[in-house]
Amino acid sequence: MMQMSSSSSNRAESDHSGVLGNVGQYLTFNSGGECYALGILAIKEIIEFGNITKIPMLPLFVRGVINLRGAVVPVIDLAARLYGEQLTAGRRTCVVIVELDTEDGKIELGVVVDAVNEVLELSAKDLAAAPNFGSRIRTDFIRQMARIQDRLVMILALERVLSVDEMAGLVALSQEKSASEQVA
Numbered sequence: 001m002m003q004m005s006s007s008s009s010n011r012a013e014s015d016h017s018g019v020l021g022n023v024g025q026y027l028t029f030n031s032g033g034e035c036y037a038l039g040i041l042a043i044k045e046i047i048e049f050g051n052i053t054k055i056p057m058l059p060l061f062v063r064g065v066i067n068l069r070g071a072v073v074p075v076i077d078l079a080a081r082l083y084g085e086q087l088t089a090g091r092r093t094c095v096v097i098v099e100l101d102t103e104d105g106k107i108e109l110g111v112v113v114d115a116v117n118e119v120l121e122l123s124a125k126d127l128a129a130a131p132n133f134g135s136r137i138r139t140d141f142i143r144q145m146a147r148i149q150d151r152l153v154m155i156l157a158l159e160r161v162l163s164v165d166e167m168a169g170l171v172a173l174s175q176e177k178s179a180s181e182q183v184a
Contacts, residue, residue: 025120026121026146026155028153032079032085032087032114034154037120043096044108046096047068049095053066060084061076061078073097074110075095075111075112076110078111082141089112094113096110096113098111098158129145130142131145142154142157143156
């Protein structure tokens with residue numbers, strides 16, 4: 001298990017994007033064949049994949065819940081959330097425990113990823129704005145793009161990717177679909 005500290009005096013003014021002025025630290029990881037990054041301030045810890053209790057009648061991207069030191073923590077499959085295909089667990093699969101600020105307060109969620117890579121420190125010159133594909137294509141889940149060596153990495157806007165309100169709406173749609181299929 002890897003513990004990550006989220007308290008530091010020189011990060012006091014930072015938000016969950018991990019950016020303070022021109023410098024930010026980001027955890028890079030793989031999911032669905034792509035490399036992503038998250039600001040480390042949103043990350044509480046990284047744990048081994050396993051012992052997820054499945055909950056019936058939820059969308060594919062909700063893997064279930066885990067018991068994390070007595071707390072029941074929902075677990076989201078990032079590949080299924082972004083691409084609609086559930087991740088096949090492998091040797092390096094793990095759960096990144098993140099903390100989100102919501103209207104109802106702070107909540108913890110587990111995010112299943114293929115593999116965790118490294119923590120990188122990025123400066124303003126390494127960062128670019130999220131691409132704009134026009135009004136019909138969603139890019140609101142991308143906070144920024146990072147140039148890392150010869151590739152671009154998406155820095156995720158965690159509050160959008162794991163929007164509790166949006167996921168609750170999808171759960172309701174999933175339940176409605178299941179109910180209508182049972183009637184038919």
